[in-house]
Amino acid sequence: MTARAGRRPRGPLAGLLVALVLAGGCVVGGVDEGAPQQPGPERPRQSAAPGAERTRADGTTSVAEFKEDLAAAVDQAEVYWTAQFRESGRRFEPIRRVVAYQREGEVSCGGQALPRNNAVYCSAGDFIAYDVNWSVSAFRQVGDAFLYYLLGHEYAHGVQVRLGIRYDFTIQQELQADCMAGAYVGGSIRAQQLTLEEGDLEEFREGLLAVGDDPDQPWFAEGAHGTAEQRTDSFFRGYESGLSACNLG
Numbered sequence: 222m223t224a225r226a227g228r229r230p231r232g233p234l235a236g237l238l239v240a241l242v243l244a245g246g247c248v249v250g251g252v253d254e255g256a257p258q259q260p261g262p263e264r265p266r267q268s269a270a271p272g273a274e275r276t277r278a279d280g281t282t283s284v285a286e287f288k289e290d291l292a293a294a295v296d297q298a299e300v301y302w303t304a305q306f307r308e309s310g311r312r313f314e315p316i317r318r319v320v321a322y323q324r325e326g327e328v329s330c331g332g333q334a335l336p337r338n339n340a341v342y343c344s345a346g347d348f349i350a351y352d353v354n355w356s357v358s359a360f361r362q363v364g365d366a367f368l369y370y371l372l373g374h375e376y377a378h379g380v381q382v383r384l385g386i387r388y389d390f391t392i393q394q395e396l397q398a399d400c401m402a403g404a405y406v407g408g409s410i411r412a413q414q415l416t417l418e419e420g421d422l423e424e425f426r427e428g429l430l431a432v433g434d435d436p437d438q439p440w441f442a443e444g445a446h447g448t449a450e451q452r453t454d455s456f457f458r459g460y461e462s463g464l465s466a467c468n469l470g
């Protein structure tokens with residue numbers, strides 16, 4: 222995935238790390254609404270699809286490259302959402318900040334220290350915060366396209382807040398955010414603001430497969446995000462059909 226020019230190297234997909242992405246990947250709607258989710262058990266996931274490694278490069282992505290890509294993803298999210306809001310006659314206020322952290326407690330949200338190995342949208346302060354070491358590792362192993370998904374998902378939580386969307390169940394909020402992330406990526410590609418590179422769609426599929434809940438997780442559980450199938454369906458519904466598929470009302 223590229224916002225302008227340039228290749229984005231991808232590392233080999235490692236099940237464990239991808240599981241971490243999922244486990245800690247999201248504190249929904251802000252820690253002010255409850256205790257931060259602790260990263261879940263590190264469970265091995267289905268490994269990558271056969272042949273997946275063929276598409277992956279050397280994995281030597283630097284922190285600087287990661288930050289550059291993340292900044293591009295944030296910029297694009299602002300462009301995308303500004304345009305969507307404008308279409309409905311509203312002004313979009315970008316999410317205030319995107320903050321990197323390295324240590325537990327370095328960043329707090331609504332008085333709660335954010336744990337390591339996490340990425341979150343904090344509604345209390347209207348910012349996205351991410352553990353930079355953990356994120357860079359995930360970036361190296363899953364690939365750059367997946368970074369757009371993760372940023373798109375967290376950014377979508379900020380948009381939900383702006384739209385006053387608040388579902389009864391976590392899973393509804395999460396699957397909608399996946400759909401909105403898909404709409405952001407797909408819409409940006411159709412607008413030729415992002416360019417899909419070879420292997421990117423596969424990265425999305427693999428990444429989404431990896432961030433699904435355990436099949437035995439009750440759908441109504443606090444913190445439920447949806448099964449791999451549900452999350453993949455939601456993301457690609459938004460990707461293909463745009464925001465109209467996401468029930469924004």
Ligand SMILES: [Zn+2]
Binds near residue numbers: 249398
């Ligand atoms: Zn989420």
